[in-house]
Amino acid sequence: MSGIKSRVLRIGEMGEFAFIRSIQDGSHFSPEGLIKGIGDDCAVIGPYQDRVFLITTDLLVEDIHFIWDRISPVDLGQKAVAVNLSDIAAMGGIPRHLFLSLAIPPAMGVETLHSFYQGIKAMCERYDTNVLGGDTSASPDGLTINVTAIGEARGDEVLFRSGAKAGDKIYLTGTLGDSAAGLRLIKEEFSAPAPLAAVLKEAHNRPQPQVEAGRVIAQSGLATAMIDVSDGVLSDLGHVCGASGVGGILFESALPISNSLKALAEINNFNPYELALSGGEDYQLLFTVPREDAGQFETIFQENSSSPIYCLGEITGEEGIKIVRPGGVREEVKVEGFDHFSGR
């Protein structure tokens, strides 16, 4: 029987996205009270009176999503909450409740765990979110964290990825690329003077969910689609366009770049716009507003939110994402999300 072996397809070869597609069909057995299942920042259930619930869950695995040498326990706790609240913000919701599951290596120090938990509590307190429970277990290996967050919104305010229409303007609530730059500084791939490095590392390790801005955008009644920028602006605009059956044009010169990132780019001789386009974990909100409502929207937003907003481009009827380079050249870009299994 030499050389004959049954071939086992491993998940690392199949890829994360193909696997998720292969399982997500046929999982809704009771559609009553279900507004949105898999495929947006949160699932949406309801309505109950005029309200709906937004639910999201995120898994953080040691050595995959975080490395202890690169983040403090308190920052890790804050970030574990922030990335979930960002998903609720991305649909226009108000965070309410949070559940925390921890698989903990028995050798982990109690002080480390308490600092982590202080980070969880600090972020929850800032956003009036209750820690309602969870589960705790030993882990034979590293720390694994699962957070499930529940938010609320009025049913008629919720923004999905799927509502963008040709002609809509594309907006963003903050600058791009700071978090990706911070990660490269943490990994010592870039260098910078200490004060500059601190600002950018903080952008990576202490993201803030844009809950207030998300509420203003949702309550304006004028936005058509929204997402949080976690995979990178190109990838996340790609998600909006894919769900909406449209395309998008981004103007490179319109991408908001912080002075810190510009300074780092000069020191390290790289193009900050490339990092802004592909770097992830910005946790800003990307959203769309019909061109004819844009003036009214900007007025409402500036009166009610302390966030900046930037117009990056517009939605087109033709599928695919294009970038207009500073010289006016249009480039079609291929968009793929990060695959946790292949590391690509």
Added chain:
Amino acid sequence: MSGIKSRVLRIGEMGEFAFIRSIQDGSHFSPEGLIKGIGDDCAVIGPYQDRVFLITTDLLVEDIHFIWDRISPVDLGQKAVAVNLSDIAAMGGIPRHLFLSLAIPPAMGVETLHSFYQGIKAMCERYDTNVLGGDTSASPDGLTINVTAIGEARGDEVLFRSGAKAGDKIYLTGTLGDSAAGLRLIKEEFSAPAPLAAVLKEAHNRPQPQVEAGRVIAQSGLATAMIDVSDGVLSDLGHVCGASGVGGILFESALPISNSLKALAEINNFNPYELALSGGEDYQLLFTVPREDAGQFETIFQENSSSPIYCLGEITGEEGIKIVRPGGVREEVKVEGFDHFSGR
């Protein structure tokens, strides 16, 4: 500086329950709309109109909660759902939605993962529960599963652990010890003829959440407290008594023991009542009913549920759990839950 070292307290030394107590205080920042936080089978939020939501989450870690040699992928998927639905059943709720997070070793076979997922779907379909999403990641080590389940109930039907009163009768929906016996057969600590072994192993690997019985108990309006038996009947009765500020008496001769367990005990020469008292993962419902309502309750239950019920004993005003042995001797028992860190 020889021999001087700062002493780090490790979580394995502190213990799981002490750690949970140390973190659960001061985590409720916005009490509006919150009925029950940490400390019952589910958190309870609401009410919305006349309804409340029941939310529970469970973490299953490879080599801590399951070992691949001992359970098939489809059974593991079913069990991951069942243990969460059991928590919803334990408060009288109807399961509605489920979120699944998986940290997957890249070398894991796609077929294994699909079988696991078929188990998830089969159990969800049986209980009309939607799989609404979750998160998927690579794992550097074993498989880690986190399930969050959401159920619903009428606000006035929900049963907590904390409502038991002196004089209440203690009931249970099924037999005890089959699952613990099955685990010992799987671990080859007991032996039995194949058909007998199969029945008991199935009790361990394919628990069924008692959703229908839980609904009947809750809707009767007569029960005062409820819990699912996951840690073992002594430990879980201890949770009810602790939350209610009461004690309990169990009559050993009243403990329901299956004919399969009796047969196994004869073959392997052990006392099945000891296994029934301390063995966990029965996933039957333990609940209390005032003595004066017991007759009416039993009639309602038998007319509306296909489950058996057994009366095990009664709630007392004096704290602590006592067992009345067949000869009439009363023994006080010390009750502790399983500590995942110490393995005790």
